[in-house]
Amino acid sequence: MRRRLLRVQRLGRLDYATALRVQKETERRVLHGEQPDTLLLVEHPHVITLGRRATQSAILAAPELLRARGVEIFETDRGGKATYHGLGQLVGYPIINLRPDRQDVHAYVRDLEEVLIRALADFDIEAFRIKGFTGVHTTRGKVAAIGVHIARWVTTHGFALNVNTDLSYFDLIVACEGEPVSSMKEILGRELSLREVEDRIIMRFAEVFGMALSEGSLASSA
Template sequence: MNKKVEFQHIGKMPYAKAWDYQTELFDAIVQTKLENRKRTDRGEEPIETKNYLLFVEHPHVYTLGKSGKEEHLLLDQQGLEKEHVEFFKINRGGDITYHGPGQIVGYPILDLDNFFTDIHKYLRFLEEAIILTLADFGIKAGRIDGLTGVWIGEENDPNPRKICAMGVKTSRWVTMHGFALNVNADLKFFGNIVPCGISDKAVTSMEHELGHAVNMQEVEAVLKNHLATLFEMEIFENQNH
């Protein structure tokens, strides 16, 4: 079991380019796993599978998961162009969400055979890393039964607010897509969608909750540490990606 995880901070990147890059890494891991089955059949040693953790910031974009409804996007093509927002239908779970500047988007591309083969546990660990990170910045957050992501306000709170959206894809226990944490995101862009298909709950950010902008690099460092601890990852950085 290879617990080494290559961390790459890929900075600002258009959504389509990041999706292609994720897919390339994801497909290579799946290919290694298929090759390992043949090697095992031949009595040969399997090849170690790689793991990655990508942090990225996207220009304004709406993405619709495969179970989502297109009517949850409240803008037509003209409206998207006017707002300078892109729109993609993608292969993760979940409904529609927004990505943009001031948001930490995390893409763990992990072979869960290296950690644990339990998708429910995987999602809970991602949520827990976000909850612990927010707590370190003085924000109390948690989960709401039946809804993914991380929320502020308890289940019976009249005004629960989503601060982190999640949507993942897995195949052969390899993960892609991930989470989007609103740090200093412009919340007005959530007004053009029914976020995650939920019409009666608000969206928030760390900046909105704290009343001041937050240093993105500090949040990234804390979040990366919590992910490493929860998953027992050995994170290393590749400066030459």
């Protein structure tokens, strides 16, 4: 059986509103079969996003402090509560059609967690799930958040992995379920190349989802 093709787009550093427009256009094209399943990878400037289960009370900081720290706020249609995106964090937006054989929302989220767990293992970080919570955790705290939206079985939104993230920004909100957060940098005691982490995410995503990578998807083959 021929494997489905995964197209990877590295968007670099991009503001949240622009990235959201890219997501929506990609969603339309994937839905109508105009391009293959696509994984968007991006680093956002400082932004707090509120999912469908979030309330304004999740934002602990006053508007003046948010402005002083250059933090924007966006309400989104993804699942979950409040989270932070910012510099040093790798955000992945898989835009894939779950039809015909992956039409299971919970299984899709578990697969995203598996991608992240395997990629973290590549850097000798032991990560795991916690029953009843979405995302990926370590003994030092939650290292990756997941929040998705699925319409007509095409996925948008996705995951945020703390790589070199300044974790003090999470103090501005009640993050997800209020659990402590960590980063790859904090766990390993050194900064990492976002490009290198992207490569491992791409490889593990294709592996977990049984897809073939389009040419030039990895840094080593670019």
